[in-house]
């Protein structure tokens with residue numbers, strides 16, 4: 001049976017930063033396709049990351065309105081981190097819809113210009129949303145510790161050396177989490193269930209330390 005996810009930006013107002021969020025699992029499920037939601041438990045089969053940096057930065061280009069997948073990955077693989085920075089970039093302004101999703105599932109946030117702060121379980125998330133074309137911004141991007149990609153394969157296939165440029169911007173020991181590509185890059189690949197990607201190409205890899 002086909003399933004639709006309804007996205008409607010409700011222009012929600014910030015209710016403030018609080019640790020005491022109660023996630024509404026029914027609402028949360030409404031933002032996932034059933035098979036994707038069912039597959040989330042597979043993240044428990046992946047060993048947590050060793051990332052020796054107090055506040056890592058995760059870069060997610062072509063994020064669209066997807067806030068929930070990176071949060072589930074971080075919660076499962078970096079749950080010991082007290083704080084994390086998310087840098088999201090998309091050609092469309094999706095921050096309003098991301099705020100709506102958080103509000104609807106019971107996550108309260110504070111907001112300032114193009115950024116929001118909230119708690120996801122015990123981790124404080126600082127999310128900065130940048131409207132922009134990743135291909136034109138790629139050279140001026142700051143370095144990041146985690147690269148996250150989902151459903152962006154068609155767009156970035158058009159851009160030569162995209163993966164190489166992303167790896168350049170990743171700190172040594174940084175992590176690539178992608179549902180496609182990066183097979184030819186010099187990464188220490190962790191075995192993960194391929195079914196976590198709708199292309200069946202899920203990859204999680206660590207950039208080797210420079211010698």
Ligand SMILES: C[S@@+](CC[C@H](N)C(=O)[O-])C[C@H]1O[C@@H](n2cnc3c(N)ncnc32)[C@H](O)[C@@H]1O
Pocket residue numbers: 061062063064065066089090091092132133134135149150151152155
């Ligand atoms: C298929 S959607 C995937 C959205 C999200 N990653 C997900 O899994 O739901 C692709 C997204 O990439 C964005 N996009 C396309 N070209 C882009 C570019 N050059 N730079 C940044 N974002 C781009 C689109 O606006 C859209 O939100």
